[in-house]
Amino acid sequence: MKILILGAGQVGSTVAESLVGEANDITVVDTDAEKLRQLQDRLDLRTLVGNAAHPSVLEQAGIVDADMLLAVTQSDEVNLVACKLAASLYNTPTRIARIRASDYLARREVFSTDNFCVDFSICPEQILTEYIVKLIEFPEALQVLEFAGGKVSLVAVSAFEGGPLVGKPLSSLRAHMPQVETRVAAIFRQDRPLIPEGGTVIEVGDEIFFIAATDNIRSVLKEMRRMDKPCKRVMIVGGGNIGCRLAKALERDYQVKLIEYNKKSCQRIAGELARTLVLNGDGTDEKLMQQERVGDVDVFCALTNDDENNIMSALLAKQGGARKVIALINRSAYVELVQGGKIDIALSPAHVTIGSLLAYVRQGDVAAVHSLRRGAAEALELVAHGDRQSSRVVGRRIDEIDLPKGATIGAIVRADEVIMGHHDVVIEAEDHVIVFVVNKAMVHKVEKLFQVSIGFF
């Protein structure tokens, strides 16, 4: 595919990196020549300096024969104009825009073909916020990802000493919870994937991925480890776009404190938020943290722009007695470094948000993509089409499907019904199939499997 990416910021460069690896022709446009040079040094793609909302720049970038436009610059307005131009001047088939302002998002007609012609709008900050909200809702989980419009969830949890299932084989799961349907999709032991089988024994420190209907998550989590007290107090450091959104999303149900360094931003944020206590200060100031009793905090989120600050304040908070600490870390090297140490969850914004973009880019009918284990593994929601003749999955039992090794079918959503991926389930057309892939290299094979052969048309 020929893909044109506007904006070489964090979102633009991550998506470029991810798409280059999947055999696409990428052109990146930005006004900052330095950023583009860095990008070109690392990746095999074309770059162009210029204003992404100008037709001449778009033409030079090759929009005329592009298959897809990803407008992900910092400015909503530039993204909207670029989509409009692409649609009306160049007939670009797919147009995706990053839109942050809730004003636009509240009026969906802005994106219609009569107006700005945006096929899909994504808001990385919003996705990240929802992701963190889930983590706070389920403080025991490392990751909570939703599929099929929230009907099914994939939850990552690490097995702790004293959990009812720890030290027992997986087959005892059913005996433990006869009323709850769940399925373990994968287990990572010392960062190496295990294919879960009935006889696999869960050990302390295992990272377990299980799939269950969203309503059942809580009861399954209870089996994996002793239940923590529910969260009440949340402390956020950094009142930027994400911190502010998170506080807004949480302040109804939790006691939220937000620490922001910039006094002017504090004033603005405090004006926007209704019940959050906004504090002016440094997120790495241990005196301030003690004063605000970080020891009583259930979840501490360090969400500033600065990786090092986030790591330091998360470490300080953990030291001070915060129950669970989350740090936002942009640099992937740091993420590997700190995850699983004193910091409970190292969040890489790129990995969290890339999935929503990838779902549009992938071949086959992909409804959702979630990056797991910092991009190493992936969970996909694919829609099965066709019949037994034209498709290689429809009309077949799960154990008849030629899945690559390391890929497992976790669950199937048929209309409103959630079916666990047991070996004897037969897949029907229009089923949403949730596939867990332990190694990203196999994703392409899985997608191919779900493509309908030519005979179908």
Added chain:
Amino acid sequence: MQRTLTVIHSLGLMLMVFSAAYLMPLATSWIYDDGTQIDFLLAMVWTSAIGFLMWLLTRHYKGELSVRHGYLLVVAMWTAMPAVATLPLLLVIDGLSFTDAYFETMSGITTTGATVLTGLDDLPQAINIWRHELNWLGGMGIIVLAVAVLPLLGVGGRQLFKAETPGPMKDTALTPRITETARNLWLVYLGITIACILSLKAVGMNWLDAICHAFAAMGLGGFSTHDASVGYFNSPAIEFVLIVFMLLAAMNFATHFLAWREKSLKQYLHDAEAVATIALILASCLGIAVFLWWQGTYPSFWTALRHASFNLVSIATDCGFASVDFNQWPTFAPMWMLLLSCIAASSGSTGGGIKMIRTLILFKQAGREFLKLLHPAAVNPMKIGGSVVPNNIVFAVLGFIFLYFMTVAILTFALLISGLDFISAFSAVIACINNAGPGLGVVGPANNYGVLTDFQIWVCTIAMLVGRLEIFTVLILFTPQFWRR
């Protein structure tokens, strides 16, 4: 000096406009043929002649008003208008002193509703209409009216508008042009008044009483055509209609305007003041009713609720009607009503006092102080109804409150020196500065201000003026900085 002449020029113009107000009593006197036609005609000619002369002699000084002269004009207008408005009273009522007549017209135009006159039932209809018309005109503000009808005030109009409109935050422009804003506010006011007249007629008043009481209710003035006030009618239906319209008048008219323009009642929920006022008044009505019933003042709860509701709403909104002599109730009830009269009315309404918005701001300010003690690093801007109130407004409110209480204290002492008892003195000052009307003791609802000496009458007159113009506008004229070049 030149600028002062400009003020006199504008004042002359406004007096000429004001003389048109005599048309209504004039028409009434023709209809009822009560023999006051010639008096009102005379008053009208005199007023316009004085205005014309002031305007003519200073015509070379026509020009834009500066900010400080805007204040001078507003205060001059609010002292000159009641003065000329006394003309018909002095001409018609024998033996009325200028002091008493000025008190009466000032009470009318500041929407206080306190009266020195007895035998209201026997007054010529035209005089009653005149008193009530003053109530109504003063309610929305005579200068707002002038801004609405006189485009010639130009940019200075916004300044005048601000100096007269009650409330701490006056920059919420409803429309781009101040003339348009003033016109819309008056149209809403006129519309609700007509609805009130029709409702009162429907529940059994005659046209004259309906018009008079609607004027008094909407202006939150509280004049009545009867010595017994609304008690004369002894009708729960009339009391109920008046309660509804008094509450409407005690809300910000900008909110009424927005609700009308957006065709949605949601605007009222977004108005933090309206919500607080209604909640406070409803809770107080119930509480006082239970209290009166428990104390045995009224044998049945429903009678207690009826009288408590009407008199409490009337005093709390600074209207001043009375249906019973609440002075006879156990002291807690009337005292609570007086307290409400200080705080219950909204900014931008026709009521007086400190206003609910200032109360809310101070209440939240107190909360902020507590929070600051617990969390020294907290950034906690003042928010009312979801929007941030800048700190300078908080300080302005604190300054206002200080001046308000100092004024109350000084005027109370002035009345005490003159020999009035404490309850009467204190309640008279509170009732006058809040533009509520009846006080307690000798100035209670069953009596009137006629018993006071001339000196005491003047103290109360000053209280009414200072209260209506929200203290700053009047007191600024007495600061040396104002007169310094």
